Amino acid sequence: MSVEATSGELGGDGVSGLEGARARLGRLRAWLAGGLVERDEVVDGALCALLAGQHVLLLGPPGTAKSLLARRLCQGLAGGNFFTRLLTRFSTPEEVFGPLDLRGLEEGRYERLVAGYLPTAHVAFLDEIFKANSAVLNSLLSVLNERTFHNGVAPMSVPLVCLVGASNEVPEEPGLAALHDRFAVRFWVEPIAAREGFLAMLRGEREAGTEGEGALRLEDVATLRAAVARVEAPEEVLDALYRVRAGLDKRGVAVSDRRYRQALDVARAHALLRGGGAVDDEDVAALGACLWSDPEERATVEEVLTAVLAGYDDEARALVSRGREVMAFARRAWESAEEEARAVIEAHAKLSRLVGESERLLRLATQQKRRTEVVRASRDELAALLEELMAEGF
Numbered sequence: 001m002s003v004e005a006t007s008g009e010l011g012g013d014g015v016s017g018l019e020g021a022r023a024r025l026g027r028l029r030a031w032l033a034g035g036l037v038e039r040d041e042v043v044d045g046a047l048c049a050l051l052a053g054q055h056v057l058l059l060g061p062p063g064t065a066k067s068l069l070a071r072r073l074c075q076g077l078a079g080g081n082f083f084t085r086l087l088t089r090f091s092t093p094e095e096v097f098g099p100l101d102l103r104g105l106e107e108g109r110y111e112r113l114v115a116g117y118l119p120t121a122h123v124a125f126l127d128e129i130f131k132a133n134s135a136v137l138n139s140l141l142s143v144l145n146e147r148t149f150h151n152g153v154a155p156m157s158v159p160l161v162c163l164v165g166a167s168n169e170v171p172e173e174p175g176l177a178a179l180h181d182r183f184a185v186r187f188w189v190e191p192i193a194a195r196e197g198f199l200a201m202l203r204g205e206r207e208a209g210t211e212g213e214g215a216l217r218l219e220d221v222a223t224l225r226a227a228v229a230r231v232e233a234p235e236e237v238l239d240a241l242y243r244v245r246a247g248l249d250k251r252g253v254a255v256s257d258r259r260y261r262q263a264l265d266v267a268r269a270h271a272l273l274r275g276g277g278a279v280d281d282e283d284v285a286a287l288g289a290c291l292w293s294d295p296e297e298r299a300t301v302e303e304v305l306t307a308v309l310a311g312y313d314d315e316a317r318a319l320v321s322r323g324r325e326v327m328a329f330a331r332r333a334w335e336s337a338e339e340e341a342r343a344v345i346e347a348h349a350k351l352s353r354l355v356g357e358s359e360r361l362l363r364l365a366t367q368q369k370r371r372t373e374v375v376r377a378s379r380d381e382l383a384a385l386l387e388e389l390m391a392e393g394f
Contacts, residue, residue: 024217078214130176317378319378
């Protein structure tokens, strides 16, 4: 999930409205990516989550700049409040949501003093998030999903733009599944791999300056989110997501309906980030960060996305295989002319349906501007089999 920033996106603080918001977003993106080694994909994923109103989960070993990304994301928001906390099994609600208002207790009110805590943060970073206990978990789910915190009698709206959660491992406890599912964008963050990047980190060559601090205004976030909602998701994109789901289901990768809906929002945000007005294959390809739960599923997700976006080749080959089986069935040595006639009628009907299905695949591939060579050849072979069946006079 990495988008090249164009030069036209990097200027213009004096420009207002959507154009200005996009320019400031571009400058923030360049600043974040420029100060973090080998983290372009994670930066773009975090920005897509921010634009889509979603949250980011960073998994991986300690010392891979997970907290640094969250801190700089907040620094890039003018006037944004940042909250960070390392959770343990013994973390209390007071540490995350604020202490109880003792004066309020004396007056019969059970409320927390939330200033400076998660309920007042615009960007938050919770390290070891899956160590959250049940006392913290219930309120945390409400903050993440509904953007509300139940403080006393009445719920309060929270200004949370994006929460970044981090953990060294995937949760195994069933009670944490709901929390895990709240993170639409997920990355496994590896240590720096390339020699050049490692040396740049040692030399401090990628240390970020201050030019990106306050680059994006809080009102820009609202403007950009409204623009994301207007990004078109064509029917062929929705069909591609359906085929992705079918492929993942077949491979045993379970993805909730909610996450597919979130993934579409992330794809819209990715389209906006790259300057597009509609979701296309490039944006769907970036959804590898949205569709896995266990890191071991990442390769499977990428394989399915690649297969779907490559076109309908596999489906077309499967149709031809079925067509050949139908012809072999019709050419069997039947014991009677009556059986042979029934077999031919059945084969003719099946081949006709297969030709029709191959025509549908060809239309879809053409409409979606995907490669058509294999699909067209499959259609032609099926049509030839049908003609052959009729010509042989079975």
